Amino acid sequence: MLSLGVDLGGTTARVAVVERSTGRIVASEKQTWTDRSVEAVVSGTAALLNRLAAAHPEATGSVGVGFAGMLRGPVVANAPNLGWREVDFGTPLSAAVGRPVRLVNDLSAAAWGEYAAGAAKGTSDALTVFVGTGVGSAIIAGGSLLSGVSQVSGEFGHVKLMVDGGRLCGCGQQGCLEAYMGGMKLGEWMKEEGLSGTAADLEPLAAAGDATARRLYDFAVGHLALAIANQVTVLNPGVLVLGGGVLSRCPGMVQRIRETVARRSTVASAAAVKIVMASLGDDSGLVGAALLS
Template structure:
């Protein structure tokens, strides 16, 4: 009888679940709609109900539950301090779930979970020092050093998207600061940069998205080339700064923007090389994330391996 873990990935639209064997293979998936009404107060109990309905038949085979949350986790690992998109503030999620199932529960920030998932089963499998960057509507990330997530005193470690950019342009970030990295190097940032360059050139191309920008890039369009050049310049500077600080084995890039593949990753490599410490240059990797939507849910359960003493984790030390 192979032991199993339950991964729960809470998003703004859906809550995804997976029944995962301790070797990392996914046995079953399902999902429910995210209910953010009344500040999401019913959601913990809806999660418990869905797990009960879908895992009850496995009984003692299920030995732990990992939950990924789009927000900050308290220092003691018991509560969600804040998850804006869910309407949560100081929600004792670990306590609620553990009291129902009497099994170990871990809470993990969603970006950190994706980083752990890519390290365990994805693009950085076999590595233990990693910078994971998520390029979506914003810029998220996770930093792993010696197999442990760099979480920080205030649960804000790995907030790569809020590294400041040195520029005369003024872009206000959702966090309230000005010129955070995500205002330039996210998908939103790429669109904003491209629109600015088009306006300066007196060109109107109507509505477009990042796929259009990369399509124009492939066609040799000078405005697209300038937009992507600026995007990877700032991203490369930020990543090189982290690399020079933690000396990771490599960089994994995920999120919707990463689907552009080499047209994004190749200039990004060159940008990082321009700013990286000479001792590290040519001795690290830059790879596209491999797990897609499964990264987070696998990373949700990864810390449980050490908690429960699974044989596949005998040599691992994990902090979340």
Template sequence: MDKPYVIGIDVGGTNTVVGIVDKRGQILKSDSIKTGKHSQVEDYLDELSDLIDDLIAGTTTKDQIKGIGAGTPNGNYFTGSIEFAPNLPWKGVIPFAQLLEDRVGIPVALTNDANAAAIGEMTYGAARGMKDFIVITLGTGVGSGIVVNGQLVYGHDGFAGELGHVIMRRHNGRLCGCGRTGCLEAYSSATGLARTAREYLELKPDIQTRLRNIPADDITSKDVFDAAMAGDEMAKDIFKFTGEMLGEAFADFVAFSSPEAIILFGGLSKAGNLIMDPIRESMERNMLPIFRNKVKLMFSDLKESDAAVLGASALGWEVRN
């Protein structure tokens, strides 16, 4: 029996987005839930399976769904488990694919959320036709999907490509959610940018900024963006620092795999040239001469969440029945 649909799930640190996708890569219907609403993963999976059932009921029937693909933080493609994800409320090893499959009765496969975004870009977005590229997701954390010779890089254990956890500052580095200090994610994620804002406010007490009108612990990356767009110099400096850190890291990533492009995806990429200009300048300044001016820096071509949902859904066509 022909099964013309799959389901893609993007499990983010803040939201989980679910979409029903057809063979042309069209998202027919989608909805979301809050990822961190439940402290117990069983309660979260109950809500997620209810959402899946509701989407199917409003679109098609369960026997028309070929499979479910999920993109999750620290998702292991080989085992179907989420393993020690620092930005999720559930700790340890979670057999996510099996637990969800038991609830909904549809086969489930999963991969790292950034890998899913890379598959989405390669199939439907900015990386169409490319065989060597890196997708960097800038959200609650910093994720990466690395494609070499047209193949996603998984490594021997399924966890290759944790570029958000390269160590940028060994001395007095910030504590990262992974438990180490100095990781790129601690500086250049949306939460890292907000941490920079709080540091700047404390270290530069004489500089006037509209960010002082917000309680320091409540400042978000959106607040910094709004201030920068209004001409606030400190806010612009915060984006400059964040972009310079990313550019420094990107120069190292290029030396590893010589990608045709690095594609930025996720909430922080909405800052546009505020983040892109300092990234580009820093990347080229720190680049080995043989790589300079060869690597494209691009924003995702796909709408918010679509890349991860579409990329995850591609796994749904390959699951067993």
């Protein structure tokens, strides 16, 4: 059985036909655009989908679309990458492809891809944490993706690190984990403190003995690791999947997370969790979106 999935970014759509039983990508296409209007993105995505669907008539049923943003049913409540707010994307796309469309958060899609066909395969409970531009997570509990009543559970980047105040986060609140961690905000913080380079450069700078780099690194990575250890305590996952552009390039961060989970999560949860790196790379969201359709 085959399914159709879409991974929609700010400037690119990837569309694939995926084998449901294995998560294997049978065929895929990619398109880049500059016009970010809803009409242009709907028609561009629909054209890719219709072409792939015509070539693979066995791919019946609905389409899963992984989307970087906050969603409410077919409506994109907020997608900073595309500059969309309160946009009904699902309904016109569904009309254009003649089949139901399910929008899912991109991190949820990536987590589901890893759960169904990647690094977390075989468990019933998985926690996924990605540190790239920001900090995101998704929770699979008892074999189901946790969505919450407003479809925003797993917003791990916005757990608070202090009771009051703290650095301003992109969400408008203060003191969020993501205000200190992730390519965008950690990069800004480094610049303010006179450090050059990107978030992934902080680890080698700290290791080389730069005192400012050490202070920022210990704060940012220490709090990330502690927040993850607390999530492991609460959720008791079988697998913790780590990924994203920053974590995949910073082995010291991964090591700190391992040590902190071992030392600070409850004994039973620490003993049960297997900590692994995401294994599907850029395909996790595409595969997950198709399998969630």
